[in-house]
Amino acid sequence: MFKTYRQRGNAExxxxxxxxxxxxxxxxxSTFARNTARALITGIAYNLVQLFKQLFVSExxxxxxxxxxxxxxxxxxxxxxxxRRVVIxxxxxxxxxxxFSRLMDEVHQLAT
Structure with missing residues (x-):
């Protein structure tokens, strides 16, 4: 019962x-198509952030x-x-x- 409740809480x-x-x-x-496109882009952004958190952000x-x-x-x-280089x-x-430096190093290692 508690496992089901925790899953529901996590979904919320x-x-x-x-x-x-x-x-x-x-x-x-005011158009359905634009609102749908916005919802899809938002969903993609959410999934990318979740992937970023799984790969690079510790628990x-x-x-x-x-x-x-x-x-x-x-x-x-x-x-x-x-x-000819961008410096931040x-x-x-x-x-x-x-x-931040550790995260950027991990992202660069993944990219190469």
Missing amino acids: NQIKELKCGFGFDKTDS DRRSTISSLRFSLFHIAGRITWHA HLASNYVYKNW
């Missing part, structure tokens, strides 16, 4: 993350898209171009700097 959490974190409940357009850090967005993507910095300069006092 996934729906909540889709709605709150990805805007799945937004139907801004103890696994959390919602809102917390990942805050810890990984809200970083002060600047982008420069030097010798991140703030030196970034709290999650070591975690």
Whole structure:
């Protein structure tokens, strides 16, 4: 009984993350086709984030898209171009700097 209830609770959490974190409940357009396309793109984005979390984020850090967005993507910095390369300069006092660097190394290893 508890296993079934936990599965139901997990499904409710996934729906909540889709709605709150990805805007799945937004139907801004007046046409069905546009709203369907938006829902499909949102579903794909959700699945990509889940894959990213499974591959690169440890179990103890696994959390919602809102917390990942805050810890990984809200970083002060600047982008420069030097010798035909794009260089990203991140703030030196970034709290999650070591975690971000490790994640980027793992992503680069997967890409090569």
